[in-house]
Amino acid sequence: MAWLQIFVVFLLCVCSAVVGEPCTNPAKRRAWHTLSNADKLAYINAELCLMQKPARLGLPGAKTRFDELQAIHQLQAYATHFVGSFLPFHRLMMHAHESALRSECGYTGYQPYWHEQIDAGKFSRSVLLDATYGFGGDGSRTTGCITNGPFVNYTNSLGPGYEVTSHCINRRISDLASMGSSQAQVDACLAMKDFETAWPCIEGQPHSGGHAGVGGQMQNGVSSPGDPLFYLHHTWLDKVFWDWQARDRAVRVSRIAGTNIGPDFAPGFPPRPASIPKPTGADGDPGRVTTMGHVLNMYGNGPNKTIADVMDIQGDFLCYEYVEP
């Protein structure tokens, strides 16, 4: 009977290779507020490493690997906001960033998130803006440039908006605007019953709370990933999305909706120049509605995936969980 056992083991191996490894040991994404100083520095140093690595994908204007990740967003801002793919797209982008930190810069942790409820209404006093164990503080009132912290000398090549210019990381913190990230705003979205209402709720406030609360480039709908805080903000937003999905998991990982054609112009989004193609909505969808087969384009920063691939954060492709702060 030994041959039968060997055959069964062989079949199991082949089958699990075909369907992918099940997510049995999800990576832990933690709140920045709960990280040790050593963990914070490990993350910051990995980001600085991406800022020092030369670009390799040939994307317009990008000089570093950090810029190339920003380019994913700059090149398709109108195709990925105000559309059904908004949340899955940013989920995959966070994964591409986390993977780059790990595979190219020796980072052994996972993407942390900014639990913004803690700081809502008082972003200016957030520990995330610490000059030593954080991302540096507010912009100068004269130049807009951040004046301290580990990223003070970074010359960003993309932005503002669609422009390709050399500039500092700039901010203009607004405690008032950061109220949009409050627990009450989050709870209002978590209470939504279907994707059609949960997605625009999440994309409105809390999404805008983090962007407008930080201000400067973070408030630019096109070039916002030029501020490294973008990744902490959007990973938190991904947590809000997941917390909503987890309330009715089987249904909410298997259904998507919403238009796949964004507006021609949106507040906070500079007008799309002729060099950037108008989104056609044709990325794998048969019609005008976002479907599970919709392709999320990472422009070579990690693999393209479909929405179906990323709807479950503990599925065949993604494998992580959010640790509550």
Ligand SMILES: *[C@@H]1O[C@H](CO)[C@@H](O)[C@H](O)[C@H]1NC(C)=O
């Ligand atoms: C930024 O550049 C200045 C001037 O060269 C230097 O003194 C400072 O240490 C640099 N700061 C960082 C965080 O790299």
Ligand SMILES: *[C@@H]1O[C@H](CO)[C@@H](O)[C@H](O)[C@H]1NC(C)=O
């Ligand atoms: C990713 O998707 C875009 C748009 O569908 C496509 O042009 C590109 O070739 C794809 N990239 C890869 C690596 O498959």
Ligand SMILES: [Cu+2]
């Ligand atoms: Cu975005």
